[in-house]
Amino acid sequence: MVVIRLSRGGSKARPFYNIVVADKRVRRDGRFIERLGFYNPLAKGGEEGLRIAQDRLAYWVGVGAQTSDTVDRLVKQAAKKAA
Numbered sequence: 001m002v003v004i005r006l007s008r009g010g011s012k013a014r015p016f017y018n019i020v021v022a023d024k025r026v027r028r029d030g031r032f033i034e035r036l037g038f039y040n041p042l043a044k045g046g047e048e049g050l051r052i053a054q055d056r057l058a059y060w061v062g063v064g065a066q067t068s069d070t071v072d073r074l075v076k077q078a079a080k081k082a083a
Contacts, residue, residue, distance in 0.1 A: 004060060005068040006039065007032065016040055019052060019071060021060050036060075039074055052078050 001024045008029055010016035017039040020032035036053050043049030052075060061067065067075065 002033070002060070002063075002065040003068060004036065004057070004065050004071050006070055014042060016042075019074070021065060034060075050074060050078055050081075054078075 002021060003024045004019065004021050005028070006017040007020045007022075008015060008017055018032075018035055019037045019039060021034045021036060022030070022032040026032070034056065036056050037051040040047065040049050057075065
C-alpha cells in the first residue's frame with residue numbers, strides 16, 4: 001500500500017519534516033516515491049512553516065494512497081489557513 005506520511009530530518013531538538021509518498025513497508029526516513037512538501041514545527045516570524053502541493057496530494061489520494069493521521073491534520077490546517 002502507498003501512504004502519505006512525514007519523513008523526519010533536521011538535527012537533534014530541531015525537527016524538520018518532509019511530506020512524502022512512500023510504500024508502507026519502507027522505513028520512516030527511507031526511500032520514497034515523491035516529495036509533496038514540508039512541515040517545520042519550529043518556524044518563527046516570516047518563515048514558512050507548512051507547504052503542501054495540493055494538486056499532487058489530490059492525485060495520490062485519487063489513485064488510492066492513504067494519508068497518515070498527522071498528514072491529514074496538516075492538510076486540514078493548510079486548507080483552513082488558505083481560506
